[in-house]
Amino acid sequence: xxxxxxxxxxxxxxxxxxxxxxxxxxxxxxxxxxxxxxxxxxxxxxxxxxxxxxxxxxxxxxxxxxxxxxxxxxxxxxxxxxxxxxxxxxxxxxxxxxxxxxxxxxxxxxxxxxxxxxxxxxxxxxxxxxxxxxxxxxxxxxxxxxxxxxxxxxxxxxxxxxxxxxxxxxxxxxxxxxxxxxxxxxxxxxxxxxxxxxxxxxxxxxxxxxxxxxxxxxxxxxxxxxxxxxxxxxxxxxxxxxxxxxxxxxxxxxxxxxxxxxxxxxxxxxxxxxxxxxxxxxxxxxxxxxxxxxxxxxxxxxxxxxxxxxxxxxxxxxxxxxxxxxxxxxxxxxxxxxxxxxxxxxxxxxxxxxxxxxxxxxxxxxxxxxxxxxxxxxxxxxxxxxxxxxxxxxxxxxxxxxxxxxxxxxxxxxxxxxxxxxxxxxxxxxxxxxxxxxxxxxxxxxxxxxxxxxxxxxxxxxxxxxxxxxxxxxxxxxxxxxxxxxxxxxxxxxxxxxxxxxxxxxxxxxxx
Numbered sequence: 408x409x410x411x412x413x414x415x416x417x418x419x420x421x422x423x424x425x426x427x428x429x430x431x432x433x434x435x436x437x438x439x440x441x442x443x444x445x446x447x448x449x450x451x452x453x454x455x456x457x458x459x460x461x462x463x464x465x466x467x468x469x470x471x472x473x474x475x476x477x478x479x480x481x482x483x484x485x486x487x488x489x490x491x492x493x494x495x496x497x498x499x500x501x502x503x504x505x506x507x508x509x510x511x512x513x514x515x516x517x518x519x520x521x522x523x524x525x526x527x528x529x530x531x532x533x534x535x536x537x538x539x540x541x542x543x544x545x546x547x548x549x550x551x552x553x554x555x556x557x558x559x560x561x562x563x564x565x566x567x568x569x570x571x572x573x574x575x576x577x578x579x580x581x582x583x584x585x586x587x588x589x590x591x592x593x594x595x596x597x598x599x600x601x602x603x604x605x606x607x608x609x610x611x612x613x614x615x616x617x618x619x620x621x622x623x624x625x626x627x628x629x630x631x632x633x634x635x636x637x638x639x640x641x642x643x644x645x646x647x648x649x650x651x652x653x654x655x656x657x658x659x660x661x662x663x664x665x666x667x668x669x670x671x672x673x674x675x676x677x678x679x680x681x682x683x684x685x686x687x688x689x690x691x692x693x694x695x696x697x698x699x700x701x702x703x704x705x706x707x708x709x710x711x712x713x714x715x716x717x718x719x720x721x722x723x724x725x726x727x728x729x730x731x732x733x734x735x736x737x738x739x740x741x742x743x744x745x746x747x748x749x750x751x752x753x754x755x756x757x758x759x760x761x762x763x764x765x766x767x768x769x770x771x772x773x774x775x776x777x778x779x780x781x782x783x784x785x786x787x788x789x790x791x792x793x794x795x796x797x798x799x800x801x802x803x804x805x806x807x808x809x810x811x812x813x814x815x816x817x818x819x820x821x822x823x824x825x826x827x828x829x830x831x832x833x834x835x836x837x838x839x840x841x842x843x844x845x846x847x848x849x850x851x852x853x854x855x856x857x858x859x860x861x862x863x864x865x866x867x868x869x870x871x872x873x874x875x876x877x878x879x880x881x882x883x884x885x886x887x888x889x890x891x892x893x894x895x896x897x898x899x900x901x902x903x904x905x906x907x908x909x910x911x912x913x914x915x916x917x918x919x
Contacts, residue, residue: 558778
């Protein structure tokens with residue numbers, strides 16, 4: 408419910424604070440006193456009208472604030488989702504400011520929100536009669552919701568909606584897979600080619616380093632043979648070979664040790680050097696004997712290196728990275744091959760989902776059609792009691808393409824006077840007639856209504872006292888389920904009010 412409304416610097420209103428109650432609130436006052444301006448302030452607060460030309464002359468800023476008490480948990484969740492804000496408790500403070508520059512701002516509990524967010528909140532909180540395009544019941548989608556509430560199709564519709572979402576998801580996945588079939592096959596062929604190329608090379612870790620070292624030897628064999636042979640000759644074979652001279656020197660130093668024992672460490676070093684060089688000479692001889700050039704080996708080593716280098720350029724930078732890429736290819740191939748299996752499984756899933764959705768849609772349509780036949784005469788009876796005996800009302804349920812809410816479109820069809828063509832409810836031009844039609848709808852659907860605050864303006868236009876009493880009684884009944892705000896000039900309506908607010912002008916440019 409709207410507990411409090413604060414208006415500041417709006418049109419002729421300098422400052423006004425209005426406290427409301429949860430039942431029927433009636434506004435009365437002389438013509439021109441500003442009753443409709445109060446409704447205009449509510450519409451401005453809810454984003455249902457433009458802020459242009461609403462600023463009080465001589466001021467820089469106008470403000471309208473409303474304090475709402477919201478006890479419905481689902482409604483709070485809906486508001487939180489619309490504004491992407493967390494709402495603590497059950498109290499909402501909506502504030503809209505308009506500035507002389509033409510700019511406006513909106514906040515919810517002190518947090519800024521956009522105008523689009525405000526309109527979503529407003530649609531959930533308040534139904535204002537008088538702004539046709541923004542009234543909840545004038546929208547076809549909302550009329551479908553109203554009919555479903557009346558028909559009690561909540562669980563059936565939820566089941567349909569879940570099935571519909573599953574089908575949409577499966578269809579989209581299949582479409583994505585089929586659209587990418589050609590590309591996927593190309594990717595699969597390429598991945599398989601790369602994997603086969605790497606597998607054919609039979610790479611192993613450390614192989615590249617071994618082959619590089621062997622290639623270095625084979626390509627420098629003559630230099631190795633020549634230089635290593637020269638060293639061996641100098642050590643062992645040539646005249647005056649180093650080993651011969653060392654052996655002689657070792658013998659001399661050994662004899663000197665007999666004279667001076669302090670030479671023993673030197674003798675030992677010379678002897679060890681002779682043994683070390685002798686072993687080196689022997690190793691060089693064996694090395695030279697192994698240095699046989701096999702042209703076939705050189706070709707084989709270089710060919711193998713060329714194969715590995717070609718792979719490293721494509722998948723490298725080294726053998727380990729190339730082998731890791733092969734593991735990645737294995738995963739990619741598995742996923743691409745599995746995609747074909749997914750296509751088949753999704754195709755098998757779509758058919759039963761389509762059948763299930765069609766069955767649920769058929770059940771929904773049947774229940775809606777039955778409910779429409781029951782609802783139409785109830786509304787028509789209410790219209791007759793509201794002085795529209797010649798009016799007709801019909802709930803039109805038409806087949807449509809399956810959507811999130813089923814396979815039906817719903818329109819409330821009205822004919823207000825004999826001789827006139829039946830028309831859509833939202834196209835009814837007369838404010839008074841539309842107000843009574845809305846009241847009739849609300850009276851029948853009161854308990855299941857989704858909007859907590861109902862505002863009626865001009866509902867008593869062109870009616871007399873007897874009908875005013877009927878409208879007053881219905882508003883009183885309706886206020887047991889919703890907070891009702893009504894602007895009226897009839898005492899027959901006002902006498903049913905839980906709170907009666909008189910609007911009048913006073914000197915000092917102040918209006919209350």
